[in-house]
Amino acid sequence: MQYFQKEIETMSKEDKKALQSKRLVEIVKYAYENQAPYRAKMDAMGVKPEDIKSIDDISKLPFTVKQDLRDAYPFGMMARPKKDLVRLHASSATTGKLTVAGYTQKDIDIWGECAARSLVMAGASKESVVHVAYGYGLFTGGLGMHYGGEQLGAVVVPASAGNTQKQIQLLCDFEADIICCTPSYIIYLAEEIERMGLEIGKDIKLKGGVFGAEAWSEGMRADIEKRLGIRACDIYGLSEIAGPGVACDCEFKTGMHFQDDHFYPEIVDVDTLEPLGYDQSGELVITTLTKEGMPLIRYRTRDIASLNNDPCPCGRTSVKLNKITGRSDDMLIIRGVNVFPSQIESVLLKNKNIQPHYHINVDRVNNLDTMEIVVELSPDISLDEVAHVEEIRKKLASDMASALSVSAKITLVSPGTVARSEGKAKRITDRRKF
């Protein structure tokens, strides 16, 4: 199976633009009429729905930020009354109020289509057994991929998160060929599968997977693909817009195909908010072109990435989202320097003596920020001299300093000591008091 919806996925750029323009005009009018916060924002800027004539006019529209959603909590941003909504999803908030998104049946169907397109990119077909190890609940991961699998016509195993031994048993017994979970969890699963001595290809028949909901690097992808013998696709989504399926990469990995018939992406400069061109890195901004329950216009995702418009050998014509390089939320400012965990990860992945499991401790000592990176030694190395350990540490410290432009203390620990997370990896402890 090459595509889930060939006509849309391989649509010419001109036809796509015409479709996006038509949909933007409709959604802006709809938002203005049905969502008080947008009416207020547009009136304040002096923009009328009639001013929007094509997708090129999108930059005339106001931005939406997470705080707008918090302010409207729970139903202030909904464009439809409760009788038209069929589902609510909410984002996990570590601080402050939750943000909630309401979906109509049509919204759920479209999201499912996008998730199904993504599964096909990972190699799934109607015959597939799709094992969903994302958590089910308010978090969009589990249900998103679940409905995607059903739309595709595959067999869905709603395993949800946790209970690793049972997950592995289900993978073996039901012969799943496709798995969906977070990248840190698939690595954990691979470790457990190896530890149990199960044979890849015989006991575990996985062929592909979609992994998302946290940032991961190309090195982690290579590691996952090698250990499990699968195609590992990066999938993107966010609970405010739709869960996984907003974008996903195909076998050629030229960037994640953005489902830009439904979700229109822009990249803007983080400070000036000016739109940036292809291949320029900035904040990803998304406009929902077809959502009914809670349309969002120019929603600032706080994800740092770039877009590319290069042709892809798979034949899909969408614009593509390059790997998310960071999240403005995860960004640490250490002695005035911006540090993303993904930068740390890429240094760790290049070093054969250690494993890419790490924890960052940030503190402030005598008014100076300090950063400690706790990292696991590889179980395969032989260490019998203190000097060997010091060499490994010094090499890592100097590689880290040149990659981050700020120094970090490296602490090496035994394999398996850094806590593995079954969901979103919690890799930072910031003890600074401001």
Place this chain on the structure above:
Amino acid sequence: MIKQIAVFLENREGRVSECCKVLKDANVNLRSMSIADTKEFGILRLITSDNDVAMKALKGAGFLASIVELVALEVPDKSGALAEMLIELYEGGINIEYMYSFAGENGHAQIGFKTNTPETAVAILEKAGAKVL
């Protein structure tokens, strides 16, 4: 040549005794133990009665352990003989990274050391009449 087990220990309280407990539970006897440490971490070096069982137990308990070969000799009874051996090694250009002693199965004291030129070291010792293990 004999085999020792080197274990990496992050300087966590009780890590050495945890390691010993793992070996005791696996019924492995320790013939010798030496530790090299810094403020941050240590390397524990062990000579055990059964390296395979010990390695399996340590790895299973999450320790980073590896087997490393040492050149070993029985310490001669004659006084001053050990010093002579060491001088021979030094004059033969052998660089000793570290060394420690332990009790042989026959009750004689033995010495093991790590060098990156073990074959040359063994040849020098044998030429000097040492009992190389």
